[in-house]
Amino acid sequence: MRYYPDPAGGVGLSRLNRVIEEAFAEHARGMVQMPPKVYITLKEGDFRTMPAYIPSLGIAGVKIVNVHPENRGKGLPTVMALTVLLNVETGLPYAILNATDLTDLRTGAAGAVAAKYLSPRRSVSLGVVGSGRQAEAQIQAIAQELQVREVLVWSRNEKNATHLCERLDLPDCRSASLSRVCGCNLLVTTTPSRVPLIRDEWIQEGTHINAIGADAPGKEELDPAILLRSRVFVDDPAQAVHSGEVNVPIRMGLFSEGMIAGTLGEVILGMKKRMRPEEITIFDSTGLAIQDLAIAAIALEGQEGIELKFP
Amino acid sequence: MRYYPDPAGGVGLSRLNRVIEEAFAEHARGMVQMPPKVYITLKEGDFRTMPAYIPSLGIAGVKIVNVHPENRGKGLPTVMALTVLLNVETGLPYAILNATDLTDLRTGAAGAVAAKYLSPRRSVSLGVVGSGRQAEAQIQAIAQELQVREVLVWSRNEKNATHLCERLDLPDCRSASLSRVCGCNLLVTTTPSRVPLIRDEWIQEGTHINAIGADAPGKEELDPAILLRSRVFVDDPAQAVHSGEVNVPIRMGLFSEGMIAGTLGEVILGMKKRMRPEEITIFDSTGLAIQDLAIAAIALEGQEGIELKFP
Numbered sequence: 319m320r321y322y323p324d325p326a327g328g329v330g331l332s333r334l335n336r337v338i339e340e341a342f343a344e345h346a347r348g349m350v351q352m353p354p355k356v357y358i359t360l361k362e363g364d365f366r367t368m369p370a371y372i373p374s375l376g377i378a379g380v381k382i383v384n385v386h387p388e389n390r391g392k393g394l395p396t397v398m399a400l401t402v403l404l405n406v407e408t409g410l411p412y413a414i415l416n417a418t419d420l421t422d423l424r425t426g427a428a429g430a431v432a433a434k435y436l437s438p439r440r441s442v443s444l445g446v447v448g449s450g451r452q453a454e455a456q457i458q459a460i461a462q463e464l465q466v467r468e469v470l471v472w473s474r475n476e477k478n479a480t481h482l483c484e485r486l487d488l489p490d491c492r493s494a495s496l497s498r499v500c501g502c503n504l505l506v507t508t509t510p511s512r513v514p515l516i517r518d519e520w521i522q523e524g525t526h527i528n529a530i531g532a533d534a535p536g537k538e539e540l541d542p543a544i545l546l547r548s549r550v551f552v553d554d555p556a557q558a559v560h561s562g563e564v565n566v567p568i569r570m571g572l573f574s575e576g577m578i579a580g581t582l583g584e585v586i587l588g589m590k591k592r593m594r595p596e597e598i599t600i601f602d603s604t605g606l607a608i609q610d611l612a613i614a615a616i617a618l619e620g621q622e623g624i625e626l627k628f629p
Numbered sequence: 630m631r632y633y634p635d636p637a638g639g640v641g642l643s644r645l646n647r648v649i650e651e652a653f654a655e656h657a658r659g660m661v662q663m664p665p666k667v668y669i670t671l672k673e674g675d676f677r678t679m680p681a682y683i684p685s686l687g688i689a690g691v692k693i694v695n696v697h698p699e700n701r702g703k704g705l706p707t708v709m710a711l712t713v714l715l716n717v718e719t720g721l722p723y724a725i726l727n728a729t730d731l732t733d734l735r736t737g738a739a740g741a742v743a744a745k746y747l748s749p750r751r752s753v754s755l756g757v758v759g760s761g762r763q764a765e766a767q768i769q770a771i772a773q774e775l776q777v778r779e780v781l782v783w784s785r786n787e788k789n790a791t792h793l794c795e796r797l798d799l800p801d802c803r804s805a806s807l808s809r810v811c812g813c814n815l816l817v818t819t820t821p822s823r824v825p826l827i828r829d830e831w832i833q834e835g836t837h838i839n840a841i842g843a844d845a846p847g848k849e850e851l852d853p854a855i856l857l858r859s860r861v862f863v864d865d866p867a868q869a870v871h872s873g874e875v876n877v878p879i880r881m882g883l884f885s886e887g888m889i890a891g892t893l894g895e896v897i898l899g900m901k902k903r904m905r906p907e908e909i910t911i912f913d914s915t916g917l918a919i920q921d922l923a924i925a926a927i928a929l930e931g932q933e934g935i936e937l938k939f940p
Contacts, residue, residue, distance in 0.1 A: 321632065323938040353667045358682050360689060360717050367691050369678040371669050378671060380678050381693050382713055384720025392719060398940045400722050402693055402711060406671050408703060409695025411711050414725060418940050626935065627634040629709045629729050 319411055320623030321607075326419035331427070332462045333381050335434075337375070338427040339586055340438055341612035342553070344374050346583025354556055362388045368607035371406070379403040381417055381610040385534065388508070397421065401614050411628065424609040426455030427584065428553060429506060429528040432601035434463040435585045436551065436592050437504050437526040441465040443500030445494075447515065447539070448471035451481040452508040452530055457486060458570050460504070470494040470502055496520075507531050507539040518543035523596040529563035532605050540600070542567040548598040549579045551590070557604040564602055630723055631934030637730035640928050642738070643773045646685070646745075650695025650736040650897055652923035653730045653864070655685050663918050665676035665867055673699045675845075681918035690714040692728055692921040696845065698821070703926050708732065712925050719880070722939065726925055735920040737766030737876035739864065739893065740817060740839040743912035745774040746896045747862065747903050748815050748837040752776040756805075756813030758826065758850070760784035760793040763819040763841055768797060771815070781805040781813055807831075818850040834907040841914050851911070853878040859909040862901070868915040875913055 331453060336407035344350050351371040358365050363386030371378040390396060399417035403408065406447035433442075444466050446453045457469055469491040473479040476493050483491035499505070500520035506528040518541045521527070527548070531539045545567055552558035559568055559575050582591030582601060592599050655661050662682040670678050674697030682689040694710035701707060710728035715721065744753075755777050757764045768780055770771045780802040784790040787804050794802035810816070811831035817839040818827060832838070838859070842850045856878055863869035870879055870886050878884035893900030893912060903910050 320666075353669070354682050356664045356667060356678070358662050358664070358680050358689060360682065360720060362718065363720050365680070365689070365715055365720050367667070367678055367680040367766060369667050369669050369693075371671065378669060378676070380691070380693050382680075382715070382722065386720045389719055393722060394719050395940055398721060400713060400725075400939075402713070404671075404676055404693070407673065408705050409671060409674050409676050409697045409702055410709060411693065416939055420922060514655050529792075543761060545677070568863075600899050624937065626632050628727055629706055 319628035320413055320620055321593045321626055322413060322415045322618065322623045325415045325617035325621055326423060327422055328620055329613065330461055333616060334423060334427045335430050335459060335462055335611060337612045337616055338424060338609055339431045339554045339573045341372055341608040342431065342583040343586045344372055345608055346581055346587050346589065348625065349374060349606060350608050358582055362386055368610060370607035370611050372608055372611050375612060375615050375616045376406055377403065377613065378406050380612055381607055383421060391447035401610055403614055404447045413618060413623065415617065417610060420610065420613045422451045422455040422618055424613040425452060425530060425603060425605055426459035428603050428609060429530060429601065430459035430463045431505055432582055433460050433526060436462060436599040438524055438592060438595040439503060441467055442504040443467055443502040444469045445499035445505040446471045446508065447496065447499055447506065448531065449478040450508060453482060456506045456508065456528060456530065461488065469497045472499040475484045478622065509539055510537060510541045512536055514538055514541045516540045516544065521598060523598065525598050527600045528603065529600055532563040533604050534561045535565055538563060538566040545573050545600065548600045549592065550577065550600045550602060551580055551582055551585055552578055552602045553582055553604055553606050555581065558602050562602040562604040630725065630937045630939035632937055633724060633726045633929065633932050633934045636726045636928035636932055637734060639931055640924065642770055643648060644927060645734060645738045645774055645924060646741050646770060648923045648927055649666055649735060649893055649920055650742045652683060652919040653742065654897045655683055656919055657898050657900065660685060661919050673697055674786055679918035679921060681734035681922050683919055683922050686926050687717055687925045688921060688922045689717050690922055690925065692918055694732060712921055714925055718862050724929060726928065728921060731921065731924045731928055733762045733766040735924040736763060736841060736914060736916055737770035739914055739920060740767045740841060740912065741770035741774045743839055743893055744771050744815055744837060747910040747912060748775060749835055749903060749906040750814060753815040754778055754813040755780045756810035756816040757782045757819065758807065758810055758817065759842065760789040764793060765796065766840065767817045767819060767839060772799065781810045783807045783810040817874040820850055821848060822850050823847055825849055825852040827851045827855065830911060834909065836909050838911045839914065840911055843874040843876065844915050845872045846876055849874060849877040853883045855909065856884050856911065859911045860903065861888065861911045861913060862891055862893055862896055863889055863913045864893055864915055866892065871911050873913040874917045899907065
């Protein structure tokens with residue numbers, strides 16, 4: 319058994335997008351095992367246990383990930399993750415990965431795959447709401463799939479938006495007002511908001527939106543009116559209803575599971591799609607255990623790790 | 630974060646029985662979080678993911694454990710387990726334990742606690758069916774709670790029974806026929822059988838039975854007729870119905886969930902009990918995630934572990 323303290327360093331983003339795409343396709347084919355995430359509630363946060371098995375990639379394991387919003391004041395990340403991989407022939411645990419950065423990357427990759435299939439344009443102006451690690455992961459992954467002409471970033475603290483642009487090696491990236499950002503034809507929302515920040519009137523026809531921030535009951539970023547005039551795709555219907563962007567509108571009776579147009583996997587397989595260039599599409603991402611396995615599979619390549627005595 | 634390659638060595642069995650008893654009591658009080666085990670089916674076996682949180686012990690985490698019967702031919706244990714512990718304040722994973730031996734010990738401790746409360750005698754003749762690691766764990770844990778006058782062991786291979794007795798430091802331990810073993814007034818069954826090995830006519834009034842072997846759908850060790858004339862306690866009703874000794878009789882319509890007399894935790898709290906000295910009692914053990922956390926809590930004391938860089 320080996321421990322990998324920093325497995326994110328060697329992950330090639332273009333290759334990552336392909337393996338994430340393959341994992342979603344296998345999900346839509348019904349060829350993976352992925353029970354619902356299991357939540358345990360702690361005092362000031364929670365942790366989620368995410369087991370899965372992807373036979374076509376020969377990979378099985380469990381991600382364990384916490385969410386503790388108060389951790390920043392304690393000098394710890396809000397989200398920390400470990401992935402344990404088990405040999406699919408013998409059940410032997412053979413790898414433990416520090417999966418905190420991998421979690422950001424695999425979520426970015428899902429957004430990139432969604433944008434590749436659902437954006438009606440190959441060349442986009444990219445609006446990003448939020449300026450944290452997920453904002454960066456989305457921009458970099460999307461830039462592998464589409465030509466990004468410009469990036470407009472909104473952050474509650476404008477400095478953070480500027481800093482994000484400085485970190486990125488992209489031609490035209492700048493801070494902008496929320497309404498300007500939402501006027502882009504590809505929009506990514508990455509905040510932990512519990513109120514709909516994004517107003518209906520800001521969203522133009524033909525926009526594709528990656529709604530990434532909502533990943534727990536009570537979280538939402540978009541005015542539900544946007545959902546009602548959009549074609550809404552999800553990563554997994556059960557998880558989306560429980561904790562995705564659609565969870566609050568569904569609980570309020572404004573939206574229903576039956577209104578979900580399909581899954582990202584079904585889009586990849588061509589079973590579902592954007593119907594017209596002028597319609598709005600939304601990808602509601604909650605994060606799947608199969609994404610964690612797919613990125614782990616390629617993260618270990620070329621990594622040494624630290625040998626641990628087991629069994 | 631630290632890795633503990635051999636945390637079982639320092640576990641005191643008497644202390645272990647007490648912390649396992651406390652965990653079961655908290656379970657009966659409704660003061661733990663323990664979602665059902667999640668099963669993933671691999672090619673030649675499966676693995677189970679077992680998250681839990683015991684606030685009174687300040688411990689939360691996940692055990693990941695496989696079952697691969699074909700592993701012996703590959704030089705690997707059938708069952709291998711890892712436990713990951715998370716800080717209950719921050720969600721930080723702070724310990725990874727090699728939990729293979731701990732799994733044996735915590736199951737033995739549950740049997741000892743059940744025998745302490747449900748055996749009508751303080752001094753017992755102990756019959757043990759099977760001669761593997763769990764047989765040994767049960768005998769040693771029970772010897773902490775009751776005076777064990779003699780131990781009779783049955784194994785399909787008699788040599789293994791003799792070897793088990795040689796390993797144990799007990800006054801009177803010997804191999805015996807299955808019917809003789811089943812005539813003891815405290816009986817422990819620890820085989821992976823899928824047919825009822827234990828015949829109804831062998832079991833005397835006043836016997837207490839720890840039914841340990843059945844831990845997956847399709848497994849059973851006892852003639853269902855024994856269940857019908859016994860008071861049957863379980864560790865957890867949902868798990869027992871799914872995979873415990875009662876799972877096959879329930880599926881065959883011979884037994885029902887409503888016939889379960891109560892849980893071990895309820896027995897510890899005095900809410901349920903053996904009613905008469907001459908009745909037969911059964912403890913149907915499937916193994917709970919809270920047992921894994923309870924033993925982890927004391928296993929780490931005094932252990933150094935290996936420092937791993939995280940987050």
